[in-house]
Amino acid sequence: MVTLNSSLFTGLSGVRTAQVGLNVSGNNIANVNTKNYTRQVADTRISGLGSGGLGLVVGGGSTVAGINGLRSSIADQLLTREEGRHGFQDTFASGMAEVEGLLAETEFSGIRASMGQFFDSLEEATLRPADSGARREVLELGDRLATEIRQRDNDLFQFQSRTNLEVEEVVTRINQLTAEIESLGNGIFRSGNPPQDIVDERYRKINELSTLVAIDVYDMGDSRIQVNIKDSNFVLVGEDQYELSIALNGANNNFYDVQLDNGGATPVDITAEINGGMLGAKLELRDTELAGLRRRLDKFAAGFISQFNAVHTAGFTLSAAPNDTGLQFFDPLDPTAGGAPAPPAVDPDRYAGAASSIALSTQLLVDPLDPDQGFDPNKLALSDTAGETGNNVVALQMAALRTAAVVIDDVGDGTADTGTFERYYSDTMSTFGRTTRNAQDKLEGQQLLLDQAQARRDEVSAVNLDEEAVQLTQYQRAFQASSRFIGVINQLTADIINRLG
Amino acid sequence: MVYRLGEFSAQRQFLLNNKRSNFDQSEILEHLATGKKVLRGSDDPVNYMRIEETKNQLRQNAAFEKNVEQILQQNQAIETALGSIRDAFDSAREVAVQGTSHLNDDLERETVADEIAEYRELIINRLNTRHEGEYLFSGNLVTTQPFDATGTVYSGNTVITNARINETDTIPTNFIGSEIAYGPTGPGDPTDMIEILTNLEAAYRNNDEVAINAELPRLRATSERLNETVAEVGTRNVRLISERDEYGLFEENLKSVLAELEDADLAEEIVGLEQVQNEIQAQLRSQRTLNTQSLLDFLG
Structure with a gap:
């Protein structure tokens, strides 16, 4: 009742x-x-x-x-995946745009302008090989070109180094997030009927983790999850966390490799397997795009060193013996990196370091022991016969290198196979621009996909x-x-x- | 199709569209500020390479064109010097021929001899002409004076210097002093003008009619040779001027190609700017409307 x-x-x-x-x-x-x-x-x-x-x-x-x-687990997983892809595209596109900004040139500065001015000065010298003004101009502009190449290479190296430090930061953050996800998972597991806010918080952490590195998340039941980086690299299995770490790679400028401590005797190098998220983008920028760009700059510099030295050392200067012939134009004499196999073995990194070391030869200094005195125009070899002040045969040969079709060893087998210098550089910049544009287009497309995934999740889970x-x-x-x-x-x-x- | 919207779906969409429109706007503003629509490789990867190639070509052509201009200037100096040598020689020839009618007058003979000596001196002086500090007729020993005061000792060499006027062609830029002074086979050549003038001067001073008559036929041949040399400068100039004119045309064409590829069409850009600004205004206005409408506003 x-x-x-x-x-x-x-x-x-x-x-x-x-x-x-x-x-x-x-x-x-x-x-x-x-x-x-x-x-x-x-x-x-x-x-x-x-x-x-x-x-x-x-x-x-x-x-x-x-x-x-x-919540819908399908919509949640879709958003997690798209967040990861967006993390990659966003980091990659902005990195590429930043590098393209570094490479920006004006009509009067940059490698292209310096190269043009250098070749123009050589043309001028073919007409007036005895004129010290024309000779001085060749030396000054050759020096400027070498300096521009070095500076550009250094800019790219600095960017690589900065990206490398960010790799370390991202790895640290990944470990932190994995630990937080594990801790939240434990809370969920223990409470049986957990507060939704904890489940949400874990989801947020998983999404943040996916923006840092491409992951796969599997439901193990009992509110436990497994998080993998690319197939079988577990970083979290239930309550067991496997940490990432970094290790210096001497073969790659002492940049960091990413390792996974999976409980074995030694950590496993998984650098090559990381291809998504912010970490994947940074590794791609550092090891593929920037390394590729620097490799091309090395080949470009090596082409200048080899071709100009070959011509210049055979020419005659206006100086007395022993400085009358056999002088290099650029340093170093041989741009081949130490340890490169003997030609014709192919080594893409045959000329590693050429762009960072190219310089107008110290043999052309007034006094090699006192660089402050500058370069000696009389030490420029423009003649093919000793004592002929107006002989311009070597000057003509050097000027003709501008239009020579085969001056750069792009394959890396020790033999020049492509050119011209100007076309090679333009092609390098054009290729980089194309990659940058592709990255921007992909980012835009990815933004739409992310938006759709977000809308799909919102359809179920968002507050209205x-x-x-x-x-x-x-x-x-x-x-x-x-x-x-x-x-x-x-x-x-x-x-x-x-x-x- | 999404059946249920989260609170900020529309805002997110607005942000996405607004970001894109703002990016488009800043791109157009950059085009208007610089006058270029391609400033970096990513702006137009397809045409960027063509733009760079065209710029390289323009720069190379400019260098060759500069060469042509400088050779033309040098040729002008050579032409002036050679013209002066030829005129002096022709004047000496005239004096020598006229002098044959005064063979019995000692004073007049001496005057003729003096005049011939003066013309020879003038010729030697012209053979040592310098242009921008370099000797024109010493082969490639451009810092060495080619002739001594007597004109009989040649200190230059016989190397022809060439200069590039395009990617494949070169053109000689100098004349060999010994060939001008002594003729193609060197001292003693039938057209050796120094020898002829020296001999004539001596013959007039010695009143040696036989010697004078022996030199007269050589005068004509030498005069013709000098005319040919002067004409050679003209021939070279014709080639150079034609090359220069061609570069002028090339430059016009290449610049037009370059403008087509990289220059911004201002009218098009301004219309584009107008459109994107309208877009942004519409986006902002609709966003304001969105913000003001919610059921919460109607709750008591």
Whole structure:
């Protein structure tokens, strides 16, 4: 039998349920701006059963069985994957744009301009080989060209080094995130019915991790997850975390390799297997794009060194013996990197370091022991015969290198196979520009995919203020009605008591 | 199709579109500020290589054109010097021929001899002409004076210097002093003008009619040779001027190609700017509308 007292409790349960509903909506509204927040709903149920008298059964009010997060694991996984891809494209495209900015040239400065001016000065010298002004110009512009190449190479190396340091930071952050995910997973596992905010927080951490490195996430059941970097490189299996670490690679400018401590005797190098997220983009920038660009700059510099030295050392200067012939034009004499195999074996890095070391030869200095005195125009060899001041045969040969079609060893087998110098450099810049543009286009496409994935997740999980406003109204009305119900029961109870006199 | 929207889906879409429009706008502004639509490889990877190749070609052509201009200037100096030598020789020839009618007058004979000596001196002086500090007729020993005061000792060499006027062709830039002074076979050649003038001077001073008559036929041949040498300068100049004119045409064509490839079409850019600004305004206006409409505003 239902008593007035029990009716009061029915009213109270309604008030409490409405209050929880109001709080859930309030929490949703408060988190409307929280990234990847999953909207929550109160799971309202009938509370017990009671007798309404006269053989009828009525409910005993309502209760909130739980607070549920509205999520779709497919939409969540899709967003995680697209966040990872976007992390890669965003980092890669902005890095490429920054490098392209470093390579920007004007009409009067940069490698292209210096190269043009240098070749122009050689043309000038073919007409006036005895003129010290024309000779000085060749030396000055040759020096400027070598300096530009060195500076550009140094700029690229600095960018590589900075990217390398960022690799370390990203690896540290990946380990931190993995530890946090593991800790949150433990909390979820232990609580059985965890607060949705913890589940959300783990999801946010997983998404952040995916922007740092491409991962696969598997549900192991019991709220446990497994996180892999590329196929079988586990970084998290349930409550076991496997940390990433870095190690210097002497064969790669002492840049960092990424290793995984998978519990074996020694960490495993997984650098080559990382190809996504921010980390993948940084490694791609450092080891592929920038390294490739520098490799081409090395070949370009080596071409200048080899071709000009071959011509210049055979020519005759206006100086007395022993400086009358056999002088180099550029240093070093041989641009081949130490340890490169003997030609015709192919080695793409045959000329590593040529761009960072190219310089106008110290043999052309007035006094090699006192570089401050500058270069000696008389030591420029423009003649093919000793003592002929107006002989321009070697000058003509050097000027002709501008249009020579085969001056650079691009294959790396020790023999020149392509040219011209100007075309090779333009092609290098053009190829880099194409890659940059592709990266920008891919980023734009990826942005759309990310947006779609976000919309797909929002469809299920995002907070909509209009919906929450309706919920608020509903719960407000329910609260008011239950309060009113309690008032009615209270009044009835008072009426009965008052009848007792 | 998405059936349910999160609160900020529209805002996110707005941001995406707005970012793109702002990027487009800044790109157009950059084009307008620089007058170029291709400033870096990523702006137009397909045409960037063509632009660079065209610029390289223009620069190379400019260098060759400069060569041509300088050789023309040098040829002008050579032509002036050779013209002066030829005129002096022709004047000496005239004096020598006229002098044959005064063979019995000692004073006049001496005057003729003096005049011939003066012309020879002038010729030697012209053979030592310098242009921008370098001797024109000493082969490639451009810092060595080619002739001594008597004109009989040649200190230059016989090396012809060439200069590039395009990628494949060169053109000689000098004349050999000994060939001009002594003729193609050197001293003693039938057209050796120094020898002829020296002999004539001596013959007039000695009143040696036989010797004078012996030199007269050589005067004509030498005069013709000098005319041919002067004409050779003209021939070289014709080639150079034609090359220069061609470079002028090339430059015009290449610049037009370059403009087509990299220059911004200002009218098109301004229309584009107008469009993108309209887009941005529409985006901002619709965003403002979005922000003002929510059920929460209507709750009491």
